[in-house]
Amino acid sequence: MSRFFAAAFLLLLVVPARAEDGYNLWLRYRPMEASAQAQYRPVATDIVSEGTSPSLDAAKSELTRGLSGLLDKPVSAGAVAEGAVIIGTPASSPLVAGLKLPLTGLGREGYLIRSTSLVGRAVTVIAANSDIGVLYGSFAFLRLIQTRQSVAHLDIASAPRLKLRLLNHWDNLDGTIERGYAGHSIFDWQKMPDYMDPRYTMMARADASVGINGISVNNVSADVWMLSSLYLDKLAALADVLRPYGIRVYVAARFSAPIELGKLKTADPNDPQVQAWWQKEVDGIYRRIPDFGGFVVKANSEGQPGPRDYNRTQAEGANVIADAVAPHGGTVFWRAFVYSEKDPTDRAKQAYNEFKPLDGKFRDNVFVQTKNGAIDFQPREPAHPMFGAMPKTNLALEVQLTKEYLGQTTHLVYLPVLFKEVLDWDTMAKGKGSTVAKVIDGSLEGHDQSAMVGVSNIGDDRNWTGAQFSQADWYGFGRLAWDPDLSADGIAREWLGMTFTNDPAFVNQIVPLMIASREAVVDYMTPLGLHHQFATSHHYGPGPWVSDLSRPEWNPVYYNRADAKGLGFDRTPTGSDATSQYAPPLAKLFAGPNIPDRYLTWFQHVAWDHKMKSGRTLWDEMIAHYDTGIAAVAQMRKTWAAMKPYVDDQRWSQTAAFLAVQQKEAQWWRDACIAYFQTFSHMPMPTGHAPPPHDLAYYEAIYFPNVPGAGPHKPNDPIE
Ligand code: GCW
16 A cells, blocks of 8 residues: 555656647747746846836736746746846836837847846846837747747847737637637637636737737638627627737628628628718727727638629728728728639639739738739749739738648648748749848838738647647747848747757757658649649649539639649740739749749649759659658658657657558658649659559548547538
8 A cells, every 4th residue: 555655746746747739839848948037037036017008917927827838837926136037118117218219120029038237136127119019029038948048148129010910710609610720719709708818918929929910800701790789799809818919909800790780781881871871880880899909701601792893892891891980990801712603704814804903902901911922822822923023012911721622631831931931932023133022011111000910820729739840930930020130940949949959969850850851741742833733622632633612713724734744834925924923034934944842833734754953853853852751751750750759759659649640641642643644644653653553533532520720511412
């Protein structure tokens, strides 16, 4: 018996109280190794916050939680002792005011962290012009310690390059999430406003820690109920929870709401009754939520109502709502993801064709929210041609964090590499250096407004994003929206250090793994410019053969254009001429022989035996890419297998299992695509590359009735 108790006691000593399940994201604050604790303890003795406000209190409690966790000792709010951390604004803190710090250039959200001395004591000051800047600075200070950087002689000033840094949740009011792969919606509307799940606060902390300052809470394919007083009361309670963290709430609005909610006969934006309805609706929202952010609107796209239904322009549609929110300081994000099955034009051209003539017609408080590419969040797309082509319009960049076209939950693909590719893309609109980052931060055309938007990957899974490594996409999105000049590499390093360990033996292996993961998915899914080769509706797995959907531009064959001659969509002047939507040097490059391989079949129809830069034929090159992608995933698995000593069992095992799925599915992608394309090329497999193990019919027959994020299985769907 006593031996039993001794064993149990021993177990209690060695087994950590709670397994690492990923819930605490990059804000784990686990005790550091002893040597690091010794290094940091003298600089974090007390926290001094003279003022009090919800945001200052959030900063103070974050620092208390963080420092006492990391340093494994109580850190209290106290006096100005040696090593104290003093936080505040000149308005809230006489100590901070007395230091006369150079805060003017930091704007409302920037912060300054400085090592200095006060009453003869060495202290660290975290100062800003507003309480929310202090909170951002506190997270930055913690990040330095979490990533084991020296905090002895700090002089850091940081302000966000983009003013609005938003997540769009595509959550339906019934709790499902469109393209959500991390469980159900975390918004439990049914229980709001009486019960506010503590997860909202945790989410707000995580968002604020990377500078995200707004969220839209519902699917852009919007349910009109979100605008009803029933839901707005709930939203007001959510806004109260998020406000201390600097997060404003936004709503996806349904354009036809004046009909459905207002009982009007029309939603025509030029109708005075419609204008009055929006004004009244918006005034009601601001009465409940004085700092309501505004709306995101998906109009005339994929069945959604919009101004075109009344022969009005997208600008007229956006402006009626913009005028209603303008007096309250609100913003409208009007999506450029507009295309129509009735328009025979190449889908890649439609948004530009519709929006470019409207340049200068949108109100100042409107952003045209433009996806990174002209089609739809593919593993790789050339940047959307609207970037650089709308100088008189505020353009916001929209990227997708949830991995709709990137293997969904189980594929490890580190998205900041993709985000950087588009941010660094040179539109050449005003000569060399006219990057997308400069378009969206407003500097290229001298706009005051600036925004970047990410489609959220958050759900109610315990680890928030379904897979541990998908947390890095949330983290990286926020960091890049704050500063698009950060490197994907540096962000990975930070995130790994905060999320797993700073041990170089781990970090130096896993940073390259993360960086390589993006090219791997391009290679095994859609190499050489291929795009939209996904299975119908749920987009899980390959479907290059699909040709039976009612809307032509939803069929993968529309994009690959495989035929006896070759592969690819001719978008040169002899084809759809989409190339001419880019600035002349790019248009010429994409239509000519020097086009980079990675965009080849996006812009050109290429003969199967076309000689590539490598000297191989297109066919051989394509197969080499598929196999390179699979080999890269095999390498990722091997690397991860060797990391077991550095990672807790729960997070290590899940990641290892997911990587095995990824490898299996990479093979599936390659085999299915080769089996299909070979029916056109009739070319043999190059030496050393195995043929697909099954015939095409086998791959075509693979069918999944229920894949997360794609809505319910419909009774008429085929069952096999
Ligand atoms: O990528 C496509 C998705 C749709 C989504 C749409 C959009 C919300 O397949 O599920 O709808 O884009 O961005 O509006």
